[in-house]
Amino acid sequence: MTSTVPKTAPTAGVPVGLTTTRAPFIELAQSAGELYIDQPYELYSDENHDTWSRLLERIRPRWERYANRKFLEGVDTLQLDMRRVPRCSDINRFLEPRTGFKAKPVSGYVPAYKFFDCLKQREFPTTITVRDGSSLDYLPEPDIFHDVAGHVPMHTDRAFADALVKFGEFAERAARRAGEIRDEKERIQVLTSNMKGLARFFWFTVEFGLMRDRPGTAIAPGACRVYGSGLLSSYGEIAHSVESPTVQRFPAQTEWIINQYFEIHHYQPLLFVIEDFEHLFYLVHDLERKLDAGLLDNLQPGEPEVNEVDLKSFLDAALAS
Numbered sequence: 474m475t476s477t478v479p480k481t482a483p484t485a486g487v488p489v490g491l492t493t494t495r496a497p498f499i500e501l502a503q504s505a506g507e508l509y510i511d512q513p514y515e516l517y518s519d520e521n522h523d524t525w526s527r528l529l530e531r532i533r534p535r536w537e538r539y540a541n542r543k544f545l546e547g548v549d550t551l552q553l554d555m556r557r558v559p560r561c562s563d564i565n566r567f568l569e570p571r572t573g574f575k576a577k578p579v580s581g582y583v584p585a586y587k588f589f590d591c592l593k594q595r596e597f598p599t600t601i602t603v604r605d606g607s608s609l610d611y612l613p614e615p616d617i618f619h620d621v622a623g624h625v626p627m628h629t630d631r632a633f634a635d636a637l638v639k640f641g642e643f644a645e646r647a648a649r650r651a652g653e654i655r656d657e658k659e660r661i662q663v664l665t666s667n668m669k670g671l672a673r674f675f676w677f678t679v680e681f682g683l684m685r686d687r688p689g690t691a692i693a694p695g696a697c698r699v700y701g702s703g704l705l706s707s708y709g710e711i712a713h714s715v716e717s718p719t720v721q722r723f724p725a726q727t728e729w730i731i732n733q734y735f736e737i738h739h740y741q742p743l744l745f746v747i748e749d750f751e752h753l754f755y756l757v758h759d760l761e762r763k764l765d766a767g768l769l770d771n772l773q774p775g776e777p778e779v780n781e782v783d784l785k786s787f788l789d790a791a792l793a794s
């Protein structure tokens with residue numbers, strides 16, 4: 474669905490901005506029930522462009538120091554403009570020919586099943602608002618800097634992109650398995666547990682994953698590089714995740730990851746470390762095997778809590794399968 478929301482700014486000639494905390498265009502789209510939208514580029518204000526520029530400028534040296542090589546190659550591939558908020562259409566000109574992935578503008582929160590299903594279609598739901606320029610560091614919800622600068626560079630890598638598609642397939646299989654359960658209470662319990670497992674795995678890998686540094690390029694003996702987008706888009710936490718002696722860095726293992734709860738509103742005290750991307754792809758394969766074997770059906774309770782919207786999105790898929 475493309476947007477039918479009017480793009481006219483209230484004050485002619487002065488863009489009202491697409492700021493996370495105030496974006497009338499987004500509010501209108503949401504109230505009209507429009508999830509997939511066009512990116513109304515002319516609405517970005519000078520402040521939005523300035524915020525993007527400052528975010529990118531200050532994090533670049535930290536990317537050089539802490540990010541993994543494939544991410545840095547992806548940043549080069551995308552040719553992100555330092556001065557202007559990116560257009561998704563420009564991003565996609567560089568991205569789609571490499572892996573088939575596209576940044577797909579959305580008006581806000583995408584229910585969990587729809588999010589995973591987009592990945593299956595090689596579409597990445599992309600927030601188009603920019604955080605407020607007065608709070609560069611802290612943002613409880615995603616913005617375009619997190620989604621485009623944090624996530625999309627990794628989508629230029631063929632094997633990583635293929636792994637993302639698998640998450641969409643896992644969601645489909647989890648829904649289909651739950652759809653075969655007659656008893657409603659049991660169906661919801663099993664589905665909720667599977668959803669937790671998928672969310673935790675996604676969180677501790679795609680969003681907050683660390684990778685063992687390769688010999689010869691180590692920041693320090695035993696140090697890590699970052700491949701998780703939540704870290705790559707956080708000026709403070711990218712350094713904290715690698716340098717802080719208070720962070721627990723555990724070897725990544727599927728059964729530990731899917732049973733580990735997490736909270737989103739503070740720096741992560743516990744992160745999982747993969748050896749290399751081959752290790753990650755093995756873990757994704759292992760998750761698939763465990764899901765099919767029913768080993769995600771009764772996971773440790775706790776965060777993330779499964780909200781009504783996300784559960785409904787999976788239940789709808791389960792009952793349609």
Ligand SMILES: [Fe+2]
Nearest residue numbers: 615680702703
């Ligand atoms: Fe994210």
